[in-house]
Amino acid sequence: MKKLFILYFLSFVSYSFAQTVNDVPIRDIDVDYVQIIGTGRSLSTKVNVEIDFGQETKSISFKNGTNIKDERGRNMKFNSMMDALNFMSANGYSFQFAYTMNDEKDKAVYYILKKNK
Incomplete structure (x- = not known):
């Protein structure tokens, strides 16, 4: 029983540190480039x-698959785009360039990142 508990605990600990997008751990995304999009709340x-x-997204979905989820499956909250950039850097991505887009309602900041090999 003690061995089973230790095995369960170790598997939980290894899973609990995985941030995901579309249920894919960020470190395991198999692409060279990603784009992070920041909008104000x-x-x-x-x-x-x-x-x-x-990634493929469903056109009719109440669950947004492009948000970064924490180990509990909740959307992660970032203090700023720099906070998000530091988070992505810690997960193996490096900054390439950024641009902004403004429309009548929203302002969005786009960062293009490259996966470190």
């Missing part, structure tokens, strides 16, 4: 961050 200083690595 209403009435908050934090930013919404989504990631695009060319």
Whole structure:
């Protein structure tokens, strides 16, 4: 019983540190480039961050698969785009370039990142 508990604990600990997008751990995304998109939240200083690595998304879905999820499956919250960039750097990506897009309602910041090999 003690061995079973230790095995369960070790598997839980290894899983609990995995941040995911579309249920894929960020470190295991098998692409060379990703794009992170930051948009402001209403009435908050934090930013919404989504990631695009060319994954298939469902056109009719109530669950957004492009958000970065924490180990509990909840959307991660970032203080700023620099916070998100530091997070991605810690997960094996390096900054390439950035650009912004403004429309009547929203302002979005796009960062292009390259996976370190």
